[in-house]
Amino acid sequence: MAYEKMLDKILExxxxxxxxxxxxxxxxxxxxxxxxFSQKFNLGHVEDYIYAFTNELxxxxxxxxxxxxxxxxxxxxxxxxxxxxCIFYDDKSYDELIYYHSGLLTNEKIEDYFPKEVLENYPALxxxxxxxxxxxxxxxxxxxxxxxxxxDDFIIANALMNLYAAALTNHKNYDDLxxxxxxxxxxxxxxxxxxxxxxxxxxxxxxxxxxxxxxSAFSELTQSSFTTFFLYDxxxxxxxxxxxxxxxxxxxxxxxxxxxxxxxDDIQVGTLTDMNDLDQRQAFFKLFKKANEKLQDIKAxxxxxxxxxxxxxxxxxxxxxxxxxxxxxSIFELIESLASSTYIAISNARNFHQIMKxxxxxxxxxxxxxxxxxLMKHINGAKSSDQLLELTLSTMSVLFGVTSGFIxxxxxxxxxxxxxxxxxxxxxxxxIPMVQDFExxxxxxxxxxxxxxxxxxxxxxxxxxxxxxxxxxxxxxxxFVEDNELKLLGVIGILAIRDKILGDEENITxxxxxxxxxxxxxxxxxxxxxxxxQYKPDYQVLLLQDxxxxxxxxxxxxxxxxxxxxxxxxTYQFQRVSLDELGALYKRIYPVDNANIFVFACDQHPxxxxxxxxxxxxxxxxxxxxxxxxxxxxxxxxFNEA
Numbered sequence: 001m002a003y004e005k006m007l008d009k010i011l012e013x014x015x016x017x018x019x020x021x022x023x024x025x026x027x028x029x030x031x032x033x034x035x036x037f038s039q040k041f042n043l044g045h046v047e048d049y050i051y052a053f054t055n056e057l058x059x060x061x062x063x064x065x066x067x068x069x070x071x072x073x074x075x076x077x078x079x080x081x082x083x084x085x086c087i088f089y090d091d092k093s094y095d096e097l098i099y100y101h102s103g104l105l106t107n108e109k110i111e112d113y114f115p116k117e118v119l120e121n122y123p124a125l126x127x128x129x130x131x132x133x134x135x136x137x138x139x140x141x142x143x144x145x146x147x148x149x150x151x152d153d154f155i156i157a158n159a160l161m162n163l164y165a166a167a168l169t170n171h172k173n174y175d176d177l178x179x180x181x182x183x184x185x186x187x188x189x190x191x192x193x194x195x196x197x198x199x200x201x202x203x204x205x206x207x208x209x210x211x212x213x214x215x216s217a218f219s220e221l222t223q224s225s226f227t228t229f230f231l232y233d234x235x236x237x238x239x240x241x242x243x244x245x246x247x248x249x250x251x252x253x254x255x256x257x258x259x260x261x262x263x264x265d266d267i268q269v270g271t272l273t274d275m276n277d278l279d280q281r282q283a284f285f286k287l288f289k290k291a292n293e294k295l296q297d298i299k300a301x302x303x304x305x306x307x308x309x310x311x312x313x314x315x316x317x318x319x320x321x322x323x324x325x326x327x328x329x330s331i332f333e334l335i336e337s338l339a340s341s342t343y344i345a346i347s348n349a350r351n352f353h354q355i356m357k358x359x360x361x362x363x364x365x366x367x368x369x370x371x372x373x374x375l376m377k378h379i380n381g382a383k384s385s386d387q388l389l390e391l392t393l394s395t396m397s398v399l400f401g402v403t404s405g406f407i408x409x410x411x412x413x414x415x416x417x418x419x420x421x422x423x424x425x426x427x428x429x430x431x432i433p434m435v436q437d438f439e440x441x442x443x444x445x446x447x448x449x450x451x452x453x454x455x456x457x458x459x460x461x462x463x464x465x466x467x468x469x470x471x472x473x474x475x476x477x478x479x480f481v482e483d484n485e486l487k488l489l490g491v492i493g494i495l496a497i498r499d500k501i502l503g504d505e506e507n508i509t510x511x512x513x514x515x516x517x518x519x520x521x522x523x524x525x526x527x528x529x530x531x532x533x534q535y536k537p538d539y540q541v542l543l544l545q546d547x548x549x550x551x552x553x554x555x556x557x558x559x560x561x562x563x564x565x566x567x568x569x570x571t572y573q574f575q576r577v578s579l580d581e582l583g584a585l586y587k588r589i590y591p592v593d594n595a596n597i598f599v600f601a602c603d604q605h606p607x608x609x610x611x612x613x614x615x616x617x618x619x620x621x622x623x624x625x626x627x628x629x630x631x632x633x634x635x636x637x638x639f640n641e642a
Contacts, residue, residue, distance in 0.1 A: 046171060050140070050164050051077040054128065057156050058149075060142040064122045067130070067138040080143070083121045088114070094136040097129065104128060104157055114139070125149055128161045132168040183330055190334045193221055197338060201345035205352050211243035214342040218316055219245040221338065222331055226299045226319030231346065232264065232312070233257075239288070239314065244298070247322060254297070258288040267312045272332050273303040304332055306339040313343060368510060371399040379518055384580050385525040386420065392492075392518055393421040400510065401498035404470035407479075408432060409490040417491055425495075429466035432459070438476070442488050446512070447476040450503050455495070471495035473502040477511040479519045489522055543590040543598055548632050550588075550600055554625050563635065564606050566597040567619035581613045 051065045062080030066073040068090065075086045097105075097113055105127040111119060114127075122141045126149055130138035142149070142157070149157070197217040204210045211229065219227040225247050233240040241256040260267060267287055275281045284303060285291040300317035307313065316339050321327065375395045382388035389407045396402045404424040408417035408431075417432040419425070437458045440447055449455050450473045456464050459474075472495070479490040492515050497507060547563070554561035579589055579597070588600035599610065607620045629635040 043171060046167060047076055047138070050130065050138075050167075054140055054142070054160060055079065057160065058142060058153055061145045062122075062124075062141075062143040064124075064141040065138065066141075068136070073138065076138075078122075081122050086118060086121060088118050098131060098134055098136055104154065104161060110141075126154070126157060128157055128164070130168060131161075131165040133172050137168055183328070186328070187330055187334070190221060190331070193217075194334055194338050194341070197221070198341040198345075201342055202348065204345065205349045207346070207349050207353070210342075210345060210349055214345070215243040215245045217338060217342075218318075218335065219247065222318055222327070222335060223321045223323065224318040225322045226317075228254075228256075228298050228300075228317045229314070229342070230256075230258065230317075231306075231314040231343070256294050256298075258291060258294060260288055261286065264311055269305050269312055271305050271307070271336060273305070275300045275302060302327060302332070304335045304339060306336070306343055308343070314339070365506075368400075368506070372510065372513060375399065375514065376517060379521055382521065385522055386580065388518060388521055388525065389420045392514065393423060396494075396514070397423055400507075401500060402494055402496070403498050404467070404495035406493045406495075407490060408493065410434075410488045412488075420490075424468065424470040426466040426468055429463060432463055435460070441476060441478040441491060442486070444478055444480050444486050444488075446478070446508060447474070448503050448508070449474040467495060475502060475508060475511060477508070477515045479515045479522065481519050481523045483523075487523075489519055489526075539590040539592045543592060544632060546588060546590075546600065547635060551625060551631065554602075560602050560604075561625040562601045562606055563623045564599040564601055564610060565621040565623070566599065566610065566614065567595065567621070568597070569595045582610065585609055585613065 047065070047067055051063070054060075054065075055063050060080070063078070064075060064081055064086075065077040066086075066088075067076045068074075072087050072089045075084070078084050091113075093113055105113070107125055110124055110127050122143075124141035124143045126142050128140040128142065129136055130140065194217075197213075201210060201213055201217070204213060215227055215229050218224065218229065226245075228244040229242050230239045231242050232238075236257060238257040238259045240258075241254060244252065244254055246252045269284065269287060270280075273280050273284050275284070285295075288294075295317075298317055299319040301320060302318045304316045304318070305312055306315055316335060318327065318335070375392070378391045378395050379388060382391055393402070393405065393407050396405070402423060406419050406422040406425055408419045410417055414431075415434045417434060417438075419430055419432065422429075434441075435458065438447065449458060452472060455467070455471050455474050459467075475494045477492045477494075478488055479492060480486055480488045492511055494502070494507075494511065496502065500507060550561055553559070579591065582599070583589060586599050586601055586606075590598040592598065599606065603609065607622055610620065623629055623635060623638060628638070
């Protein structure tokens with residue numbers, strides 16, 4: 001008996017030692033598991049080690065590890081069960097398991113949550129839920145065929161469950177941090193790229209280059225294989241395709257104008273339109289006329305709207321990515337930012353071009369004012385009406401580019417325009433009849449014909465022939481004064497201007513200014529001539545007085561002295577001959593009447609010089625001092641004898 005007691009005591013002690021060894025082994029294994037799962041592994045390795053540590057520390061006869069793949073749980077590892085392949089689907093009740101149970105599952109709880117067909121193939125006494133950040137990532141079914149799980153087993157199982165939950169959650173958080181870091185790096189790079197792109201865009205003032213830069217920036221930043229850029233064009237009241245880039249066809253050219261179906265202020269569209277979504281696509285197409293037909297070739301997957309004060313001022317379309325990957329959500333914010341920078345750059349460039357055009361217009365106006373000032377100086381220096389008109393037309397030709405035109409004086413009795421000066425018009429054309437269409441000139445109104453057909457329709461045929469094809473239209477500006485009533489003096493007619501539109505408002509204003517200025521000068525010449533005619537000196541008396549002085553001076557200084565008698569007609573004529581050109585040659589001229597003119601000369605061949613001015617159709621007689629006469633009386637005898 002004593003021996004048996006001793007033997008039992010030894011066996012009991014041995015069993016206790018064995019239990020202690022098992023516990024030490026388990027806790028040592030648990031410490032190793034804690035140390036092991038503190039390291040970083042990929043998810044597949046974590047799943048493998050979960051199965052290995054569970055199998056090693058809990059010693060089940062049967063074990064099955066299910067992990068979540070998408071919306072279903074798939075058997076990853078199995079031991080002891082007959083069926084080696086199984087799948088069951090996710091269920092909303094599993095969320096309840098995480099939030100309300102949050103612990104080991106015993107046989108009764110297992111049956112409440114999991115499908116019967118699964119439990120029939122994988123019976124289990126306990127189940128360890130694998131929790132990954134409030135989500136049931138997987139489940140471990142454990143079963144023993146003879147023994148049950150003891151309290152120590154539950155302690156180890158519970159510890160393993162918490163350890164696995166921490167490891168899986170840490171893995172998820174680490175992956176999330178990696179994804180976030182990747183996204184932040186991409187954002188940082190994209191912001192860096194946008195910053196440089198914005199600088200390049202804002203520093204560019206050439207619109208065509210600006211469109212090319214913008215579409216390249218959009219395409220490279222998004223990796224879009226087909227990118228287009230539309231902007232609202234106020235001139236056509238449409239959204240016009242400014243630029244495009246097809247990475248597979250660099251030579252592609254398209255012209256698209258999208259006309260809105262409603263006023264631009266009433267267009268309501270989101271910042272991002274997903275063209276893969278039927279409702280969003282149809283809603284976008286309804287904003288424009290025939291949008292479905294016009295946009296079918298641009299392969300748009302997404303449309304990023306550009307807005308200013310809630311107005312749709314443009315949009316960017318993105319086609320499939322070159323690597324066929326989906327677009328990240330963050331890229332659309334960057335695209336919107338780049339699009340806004342692009343719009344600002346384009347607005348700046350347009351404003352710059354507008355300012356430069358305005359500057360050019362102002363410079364042109366300043367130059368025109370300077371040119372008009374030069375013209376006025378020339379006009380004010382004219383000494384006769386003929387010189388006035390000649391200076392006016394020649395200056396207009398040089399300073400204002402008039403290549404064909406005329407200045408004509410109006411004769412009320414004949415109701416005709418007599419051409420005084422002309423450029424590139426046949427010299428045989430002397431008069432233009434005042435046809436009915438010219439009547440507004442008598443009222444001080446301009447007449448403008450903007451085409452060759454109008455000129456050929458209005459002007460008489462012989463006049464059009466005299467223009468010799470040098471016309472693109474016609475502007476006729478009246479030269480008139482208002483003396484109690486409007487009095488038409490003449491007309492400035494312009495048929496062509498070099499490199500300018502004939503009917504341009506600026507040209508008409510210039511011609512009106514010139515006409516009004518020369519009208520007063522021309523009218524003063526007419527008035528002065530009337531005064532001169534009224535108080536005309538007695539040239540016969542002056543002739544005899546100056547002849548006597550001339551004879552004395554010639555004899556005193558031994559100079560040649562000649563008197564040239566110019567007989568314009570054998571009979572009396574009423575028409576007066578202009579002596580302006582002759583006056584430039586000789587200072588002492590005596591028109592005793594409209595048919596006879598006497599000139600005192602001291603040169604060798606005065607008749608030859610005078611004939612160059614008056615022509616050979618008149619009669620010239622020359623009387624020389626010392627040969628034909630010596631005194632005034634002897635000079636008069638030549639005419640008494642006649």
